[in-house]
Amino acid sequence: MRVKLAGFNIDADILRRLDPGRGRHLTPETLSAAYARISRSPLAVDQLRKKACQDVEKARRSNQKIIFEMGHHSVAEHAVFNFDIMGVSRLALEEIERFRLASYTEKSQRYVTLEGDLVLPRELRAPESRKTFQAIVARQNRFYFRAFERLQRRLQHRHREIARSAAGQRLVEGWAKEDARYILPLATSGQAGVTVNARSLEHMFRSWRLSPREEVRRLAGKLHALVMPIAPSLILFPEPTDFDREAFAAIDGHFAAARPRPGQDLEIVAATENGDDMILAARLATVGSLDFGRALVRVRKLSPARKKTLLVEFFRKIQFFSAMPREFEMADITFQAVVSASCFAQLKRHRMATLLAGDYAPELGFSLPASIRDAGLDDEFAAIIRTTDEAYRRLRAAHGAAADYVLTNAHRRRVLMKMNLREMYHFVRLRDDAHAQWDIRALAGALAARVRRLWPLTAMMLCGKSRFAEEYGNIFSAPPAGAAPEASPGQEI
Ligand SMILES: Cc1cc2nc3c(=O)[nH]c(=O)nc-3n(C[C@H](O)[C@H](O)[C@H](O)COP(=O)(O)OP(=O)(O)OC[C@H]3O[C@@H](n4cnc5c(N)ncnc54)[C@H](O)[C@@H]3O)c2cc1C
Secondary structure, eight states, rough: OOOOOOOOOOHHHHHHHHOTTTTTTTOHHHHHHHHHHTTTTTTTTTHHHHHHOHHHHHHHHHHHIIITTOGGGGGGOOEEEEEEEEEEHHHHHHHHOSSEEEEEEEOOOOOOOOOBOOOOOOOOOOOOHHHHHHHHHHHHHHHHHHHHHHHHHHHHHHTTTTTGGGHHHHHHHHHHHHHHHHGGGGBEEEEEEEEEEHHHHHHHHHHHTSSOHHHHHHHHHHHHHHHTTTTTOOOOOOSSSHHHHHHTTHHHHSSSOOOOOOSSSSSEEETTHHHHHHHHHHHHHTTOOOOOOHHHHHHHHSOOHHHHHHHHHHHOOOTOOOOOGGGGGGEEEEEEEEEEEHHHHHHOOOOOSSEEEEEOOOGGGGOOOHHHHHHOOHHHHHHHHHHHHHHHHHHHOOOOOOGGOOOBBBBBEEEEEEHHHHHHHHHHHSSSSTTOOHHHHHHHHHHHHHHHSSSSSEEEEEEEEGGHHHHHHHHHOOOSSSOOOOOOOOOOO
């Protein structure tokens, strides 16, 4: 066996310093070209790489042939890019982070005091619209700073013990920030680091170029202009097709847009019937090389007590960070929920799921943090939301989707999400936890309760990290093996 480290991503500023004359053709294309040749060449991989590096133009032609003519887009996955994306709106960040096969880290509104940095969308630059936009976002920001100060004072008083230490101070300050920001507009400026391979990037370009927002279409152009000098042979289809553009036209046209109406905040719309049996049968079918139908019959013959004993043994050695096995993907649940923009900003990051999001709509109401109510700021908060909704309706009539920029983190949308039990364990562990933010924690907690009722055996250990030891103790009357998760005081919801 021979193994070599063939490549890893390096900061572009270092590369520029290493190759000031740009003479060295620094490109990830040679990796794609070399790996694309593995399937049909007698040469060893490291020899293929050497050849590709010796003649980059030939490597490029080879990539184009393999991707364009033979349709093997997968070779483009061997090229990975990192992007700093700065000064974009919260709304644009939603469209950036919509893709699952990529990695993101975003500036958090929970931990960073916002300075009122805003994106004025080009669609709203006409004097009348600009005036409407600036008037409402200025009012939202003034309230943010006042609310932050008042909440911080109140929370420091209520949590005097916690606030004694510097870390405690920061924690309490974070609670004040995460609630005050509910009044901030989706035009608020943010930034993110993005890591993505060339194949996903091409897909992003096609999707962003169809965005209803000029800001996102412009972002696509900027990233494309940055990548093409480096890897022209790997980005071949950056333009949306007629299918991308029009496929849903007839369907959307037929169901003329109904105005959204408030409904239940959380509703299960579909779930695998008897997920416990499905998961047990999947295991039996795999390890026993049994036909799945026969495996299911055998599982269904087991007594409920016997099934419980088997699953209890399955969980005996679990630790708070243990990932569930692939068999747990055999049970999935589809739910709809009405969530605030703040909750959605966190929910969208769970990539191992199917997430469909409707537009933000004032008709769906707004989410009000309890701390704002307790501080007696709820009337003023609601008044600003009403004024925002009026501004939104005026701007929407003239500028369509660009009106969303004035909506706030408190405004809501309806989402449809499908998750399997494996991802649900991960989601609930992170989000129904003391470190989690109250809004998504409420959603995760409600979901966990429903899933535990649906699949009581395989979901018996479905809980937030901070409640892991307690749940384990309820089943095994003993503490779990291994380290306990770091304890942290949560903000009373
Ligand atoms: C308390 C808290 C604070 C947070 N603060 C911030 C913040 O300040 N800024 C911020 O940007 N985010 C923040 N996040 C979001 C966090 O970074 C994750 O994006 C989010 O929790 C989703 O988790 P995940 O990526 O593990 O989930 P999923 O995307 O659902 O992934 C599930 C699992 O699949 C695997 N996986 C998925 N994609 C990849 C991949 N590309 N490469 C390797 N493995 C992969 C991993 O094992 C992962 O655990 C915070 C989250 C929490 C809970």
